[in-house]
Amino acid sequence: MTVEAFAPAKINLTLHVTGQREDGYHLLDSLVVFADIGDRLRLDPAEDISLSVTGPRAEGVPVDGRNLVLKAAALFGPGQGARIRLDKRLPAAAGIGGGSSDAAAALRGLAALWGRDLPGAGAVLSLGADVPVCLAPGPVRMRGVGEEILPAPALPEFGILLVNPGVEVPTPAVFRGLARKTNAPMPDLPGWGSASGLADWLAGQRNDLEPPARDEAPVIGEVLAAIAATPGCLLARMSGSGATCFGIYADRAAAERAAVLLHETRPDWWAEAGAPYSL
Numbered sequence: 420m421t422v423e424a425f426a427p428a429k430i431n432l433t434l435h436v437t438g439q440r441e442d443g444y445h446l447l448d449s450l451v452v453f454a455d456i457g458d459r460l461r462l463d464p465a466e467d468i469s470l471s472v473t474g475p476r477a478e479g480v481p482v483d484g485r486n487l488v489l490k491a492a493a494l495f496g497p498g499q500g501a502r503i504r505l506d507k508r509l510p511a512a513a514g515i516g517g518g519s520s521d522a523a524a525a526l527r528g529l530a531a532l533w534g535r536d537l538p539g540a541g542a543v544l545s546l547g548a549d550v551p552v553c554l555a556p557g558p559v560r561m562r563g564v565g566e567e568i569l570p571a572p573a574l575p576e577f578g579i580l581l582v583n584p585g586v587e588v589p590t591p592a593v594f595r596g597l598a599r600k601t602n603a604p605m606p607d608l609p610g611w612g613s614a615s616g617l618a619d620w621l622a623g624q625r626n627d628l629e630p631p632a633r634d635e636a637p638v639i640g641e642v643l644a645a646i647a648a649t650p651g652c653l654l655a656r657m658s659g660s661g662a663t664c665f666g667i668y669a670d671r672a673a674a675e676r677a678a679v680l681l682h683e684t685r686p687d688w689w690a691e692a693g694a695p696y697s698l
C-alpha cells in the first residue's frame with residue numbers, strides 16, 4: 420500500500436506579533452491559509468525508515484536526521500519502517516512553512532500507513548511552532564506561539580501568487596530584529612464576501628515581521644513591488660518571516676497570468692499561482 424500526502428504552502432495573510440514568552444518564543448495572531456502549491460510525499464511499507472528527497476527544490480534540503488520528515492517519523496517511536504520519498508517543490512527557509520508542512524504531511528501519512536494515532540499535541544509542537552497549523556490545512560486563526568488554532572470565517576474564492584527571490588531568510592534573525600515585541604492583535608474577523616473585500620480588510624492588517632525581514636533581505640521590497648504591479652493584483656504582502664511574498668487576485672486565472680508575467684520579467688525568481696487549499 421502506497422500512501423500519498425500533500426504538503427501545501429502555508430501563507431500568513433496577516434502576522435501580528437503580540438508579545439514574547441519568557442523562553443523567547445513570540446506570541447502571534449495570524450490569519451493562516453494554505454495554497455494548492457506544495458511538496459508531495461509518498462510512503463511505502465519497509466523494514467526501516469528511509470528518506471529520499473528529489474524535485475526542483477531538493478538542493479540543500481537535508482536528507483539526514485535534520486530533515487523534519489525524519490524528526491516527525493521519530494515521534495512514533497521505534498518498531499515500524501517506511502520508505503519515504505519527498506518531492507520538494509517549495510523553497511526552504513522561505514516563510515511558507517515548507518519543512519513544517521512536510522513534517523505534518525509525514526505525520527498524517529505515517530499514521531495512515533501504520534494504522535496509528537497521531538502523536539500528542541506537545542510532541543507535534545516540538546517539531547516547530549508552525550507544525551500544528553499544518554496538520555489540518557485550511558483557513559484558521561493561529562495564536563499563542565502557533566499551538567492555538569481557532570476557526571476562521573469561510574473565505575471567498577480568490578487566486579494566490581507566491582513569489583520567492585531565492586534568498587533564504589532565517590526565522591530567528593527576523594524575530595530578533597523586531598523593534599517592538601508587543602503589538603496590537605487582529606480585531607474580530609468579520610467574514611468577507613469577495614476577494615476584493617478580503618484584500619481591502621487585509622490592507623488594514625499587518626505582517627509585523629516584514630520590516631526586520633526587509634532589513635535582512637532588501638530584495639523583499641522589489642518582490643512586493645513586482646507583485647503589486649501585475650494586472651489584477653488586489654494586495655501584495657510578505658508571508659511568515661519571508662522572503663516569500665504573496666499576491667491576492669480575483670481568481671486562479673488572474674494569478675496564473677501574473678505568474679506568467681513574472682516568469683518573463685524575473686526568470687531567476689520562483690513564482691507559482693494557485694488557489695486556497697483545505698484538507
Ligand SMILES: C[C@@](CO)(OP(=O)(O)O)[C@H](O)COP(=O)(O)OP(=O)(O)OC[C@H]1O[C@@H](n2ccc(N)nc2=O)[C@H](O)[C@@H]1O
Nearest residue numbers: 443444445514515516547548549564590591594659660661
Ligand atoms: C514565523 C512563522 C509564522 O507562521 O512562519 P515561517 O516564517 O517559519 O514560515 C512561524 O511562527 C515559525 O514557525 P517555525 O519555523 O516552525 O518555528 P520554530 O522552528 O519553532 O522556531 C524557529 C525560531 O523562530 C523563532 N520563533 C518561532 C515561532 C514563534 N512563535 N516565536 C519565535 O520566536 C524562535 O527564535 C525559534 O527559535
Ligand SMILES: Nc1ncnc2c1ncn2[C@@H]1O[C@H](COP(=O)(O)OP(=O)(O)O)[C@@H](O)[C@H]1O
Nearest residue numbers: 485486487511512513514515516517518519521
Ligand atoms: N523537509 C524539509 N524541507 C525544507 N527544509 C527543511 C526540511 N527539513 C528540515 N529543513 C530545514 O529547515 C529549515 C527551514 O525550512 P522551512 O520549514 O522551509 O522554513 P520556513 O518555515 O521559514 O518556510 C531549512 O533551512 C532546512 O535546513
